[in-house]
Amino acid sequence: MYSDEYYMRKCIALAKLAEQATDVPVGAIVVKKTTGEVIGEGYNRREAERSSLAHAELAAIAQASQKLGGWRLIDCELFVTLEPCAMCAGAIVNSRVERVVFGAFDHRFGACGSCFDLFSQGLNHKPEVVSGVLQEECSQLMKDFFRKMREEKKAARKG
Ligand SMILES: [Zn+2]
Numbered sequence: 001m002y003s004d005e006y007y008m009r010k011c012i013a014l015a016k017l018a019e020q021a022t023d024v025p026v027g028a029i030v031v032k033k034t035t036g037e038v039i040g041e042g043y044n045r046r047e048a049e050r051s052s053l054a055h056a057e058l059a060a061i062a063q064a065s066q067k068l069g070g071w072r073l074i075d076c077e078l079f080v081t082l083e084p085c086a087m088c089a090g091a092i093v094n095s096r097v098e099r100v101v102f103g104a105f106d107h108r109f110g111a112c113g114s115c116f117d118l119f120s121q122g123l124n125h126k127p128e129v130v131s132g133v134l135q136e137e138c139s140q141l142m143k144d145f146f147r148k149m150r151e152e153k154k155a156a157r158k159g
Contacts (some may be wrong), residue, residue, distance in 0.1 A: 001036050002036055004079070004101050004130060004133045005133060005134055006139070007029060007031055007038075007079040007101070008101065008103055008133045008134045008138070009134070010027075010029055010038065010079070010083070011027040011028055011029055011056075011079050011080055011081045011103070011122035012027060012081055012103075012118050012134070012137060012138065012141060013027065014027025014028070014029070014041055014042070014056070015027035015043055015044075015056070015081045015138075015141055016055070016141075017043050018043040018044040018045065018056070019141075020132055020143055021045065021047060021048040022047055022118040022149075023043070023044045023045055023046055023047045023048055024044055024046070024145060025043075025044070025081070025139050025141045025142060025145050026043060026044040026055070026056045026080065026082045027041075027043045027044075027056050027080070027081050028041070028042050028043070028056035028059070028060040028078060028079060028080035028081070029041045029042075029060055029078070029079050029080075030060045030061060030063070030064035030073060030076050030077070030078050030079075030097070030107055031076065031077050031078075031079065032075055032076055033075045033076065033077055033098065033099070034055070034075055038066045039063070039067045039068065039076070040059075040060040040061060040062070040063035040064030040065075040066075040067060041059075041060050041063060041144050042055075042056045042058070042059025042060035042061075042062075042063065043056045043059070044055065045057045045059070045154060048131065051101065053087075055085065055087065055088050055132055056080060056081075056092060057078060057084055057088035057092065058087070058088060058091055060078065060080075061073065061078070061091055061092070061095050063099070064076060064095075065095065070089055070096060071094075072095065072096050073096055073097050073098075074096060074098070075098065076095075077097065077098060077099035077100070077101060078092060078097045078099070078100050078101070079101045079102075079139065080100075080101075080102050080103070080134075081102070081103045081104060082102060082103065082104050082106050082110075082136040082138065082142070083102045083104065083105050083106040083111070083112050083113070083114055083131065084100065084102065084110070084111060084112055085106070085109045085110070085111055086109070086111040086118060088111075089102075089111040089112055089118040089119065090118065092127060093125050093127070097127050098127055098128065098142045099127055099128045099129075099130070100112065100119075100127050100128070100129045100130070101129075101130045101131075102129075102130075102131055102132075102133070102138075103132070103133055103134050103137070103138025103139070103143060104107050104138035104139035105131065105132070105135075105139075106136055112129055112131070113131065124152075136151070143158045
């Protein structure tokens with residue numbers, strides 16, 4: 001079986017695809033625990049699709065459900081470069097993902113401990129959470145992206 005770091009690197013690679021479309025770089029995958037197979041993947045396409053629903057986790061969950069032929073992601077874990085927001089944490093509960101592994105913390109919108117913890121609110125499903133896997137790389141990805149955006153804005157103003 002592969003390590004959490006191994007799968008997080010796959011998420012980082014996906015996050016970089018988001019960035020190409022000027023979307024905040026967030027990448028996610030769903031892995032079948034017993035086989036180690038990646039059954040869903042996604043990256044943030046909020047700008048590309050002009051939709052607040054186009055988060056990486058939702059795309060990965062949708063693809064995994066399609067692959068498994070049902071909404072219950074039994075025996076599945078979700079990996080994502082950034083702490084899931086309230087919407088995605090809700091989708092994780094609703095799809096019964098067993099384990100969530102994220103990289104960087106999101107102090108503005110994180111719903112897995114940073115702003116609050118959706119999973120400890122007494123809902124009928126409580127996934128296991130592992131945080132801070134390749135944290136440095138995941139947060140550097142975001143920092144680089146926002147710096148580049150600021151520089152481009154500045155250049156545009158000058159030009
Ligand atoms: Zn989200």
